[in-house]
Amino acid sequence: LALDPIAEAHRNWTEHGWGDAADGMAFVTSVVRVHQLLLARIDQTLDPFDLSFARFELLMLLLFTRKGELPLGKIGVRLQVHPASVTNAVNRLESQGLVVRRPHPDDGRTTLARITPAGRRVARRAADALNAAVFTEPGLPSASATRVVAAFTALRRDAGDFAVRG
Amino acid sequence: LALDPIAEAHRNWTEHGWGDAADGMAFVTSVVRVHQLLLARIDQTLDPFDLSFARFELLMLLLFTRKGELPLGKIGVRLQVHPASVTNAVNRLESQGLVVRRPHPDDGRTTLARITPAGRRVARRAADALNAAVFTEPGLPSASATRVVAAFTALRRDAGDFAVRG
DNA sequence: GAAGATTGAGAGTTCAATCTTC
DNA sequence: GAAGATTGAACTCTCAATCTTC
Numbered sequence: 001l002a003l004d005p006i007a008e009a010h011r012n013w014t015e016h017g018w019g020d021a022a023d024g025m026a027f028v029t030s031v032v033r034v035h036q037l038l039l040a041r042i043d044q045t046l047d048p049f050d051l052s053f054a055r056f057e058l059l060m061l062l063l064f065t066r067k068g069e070l071p072l073g074k075i076g077v078r079l080q081v082h083p084a085s086v087t088n089a090v091n092r093l094e095s096q097g098l099v100v101r102r103p104h105p106d107d108g109r110t111t112l113a114r115i116t117p118a119g120r121r122v123a124r125r126a127a128d129a130l131n132a133a134v135f136t137e138p139g140l141p142s143a144s145a146t147r148v149v150a151a152f153t154a155l156r157r158d159a160g161d162f163a164v165r166g
Numbered sequence: 167l168a169l170d171p172i173a174e175a176h177r178n179w180t181e182h183g184w185g186d187a188a189d190g191m192a193f194v195t196s197v198v199r200v201h202q203l204l205l206a207r208i209d210q211t212l213d214p215f216d217l218s219f220a221r222f223e224l225l226m227l228l229l230f231t232r233k234g235e236l237p238l239g240k241i242g243v244r245l246q247v248h249p250a251s252v253t254n255a256v257n258r259l260e261s262q263g264l265v266v267r268r269p270h271p272d273d274g275r276t277t278l279a280r281i282t283p284a285g286r287r288v289a290r291r292a293a294d295a296l297n298a299a300v301f302t303e304p305g306l307p308s309a310s311a312t313r314v315v316a317a318f319t320a321l322r323r324d325a326g327d328f329a330v331r332g
Numbered sequence: 333g334a335a336g337a338t339t340g341a342g343a344g345t346t347c348a349a350t351c352t353t354c
Numbered sequence: 355g356a357a358g359a360t361t362g363a364a365c366t367c368t369c370a371a372t373c374t375t376c
Contacts, residue, residue, distance in 0.1 A: 249360085
């Protein structure tokens with residue numbers, strides 16, 4: 001096992017005359033790597049449920065919606081994914097019996113995705129599994145995680161990711 | 167534009183009796199979303215060079231290697247990606263003339279990937295572009311970024327991502 | 333004409349299976 | 355038999371093009 005590759009890259013960047021960007025490079029690379037590690041744990045946990053994280057997020061979104069259904073387009077906006085990805089995910093979930101499509105009553109253009117009773121059961125069990133295997137102990141001290149969330153919320157806000165309350 | 171979806175999810179988690187996992191869920195979701203935002207900026211910056219971030223990382227790895235070449239297997243270990251991904255990336259880079267394959271002189275099983283002069287030029291220019299467009303201003307205050315890197319280094323170390331200096 | 337959704341193509345990843353060389 | 359690399363299959367994501375409905 002080698003030493004920390006990100007620290008090494010930071011050193012290389014500095015020695016290459018890119019000192020001004022070295023910290024930012026290390027930050028971005030850290031995010032990429034931690035994302036990779038977390039996703040691996042998540043995928044492993046969701047494997048028994050035959051769910052990807054993307055499909056899990058879609059299921060939870062419907063679970064937390066009052067009527068248990070949402071237009072496909074709205075799902076894409078909320079989950080920040082491409083319409084084609086929504087179509088694909090809903091196809092899979094529908095073939096698994098966790099979601100059904102139905103036409104919008106008032107607008108013939110839009111399609112609604114509705115979570116089924118089986119979908120609700122799977123969503124709750126998968127969430128329990130993720131909570132136990134990943135979320136309750138994501139890999140850093142609770143105070144540290146909270147600080148990261150705060151810093152990332154500011155970053156996302158500045159990137160125009162969501163509206164500022166006002 | 168809606169309010170912060172992660173804050174909303176945190177509220178949903180708490181109301182659903184999953185309070186113990188709500189902070190961890192928010193942490194993980196934040197990492198996923200920030201990763202998505204950063205990668206979008208990176209891909210956009212690398213687009214003119216016809217490079218993905220994965221191929222850029224491979225190129226930089228070779229650029230910083232003494233002899234400018236490395237066995238494919240070692241590349242996979244350093245970049246933490248599957249051997250098949252290395253084969254794929256090297257195929258693309260080779261067709262772009264940025265890398266060449268050559269057989270290992272002492273071991274007929276292993277193949278070396280060697281960065282070409284053109285590869286070095288593209289790597290330096292792409293790095294300059296990324297430094298200017300992303301790394302010098304990744305989206306949060308410098309002190310904040312440094313704290314995140316420290317927290318993530320601890321997380322990666324605990325996950326067995328690299329050896330502890332001893 | 334614009335909005336909503338789907339389709340097909342292209343790129344990337346992972347896995348299992350295969351082939352060659354040690 | 356094990357290590358290194360490649361191949362083909364399965365999946366996901368994105369983009370451009372298409373189709374239907376407003």
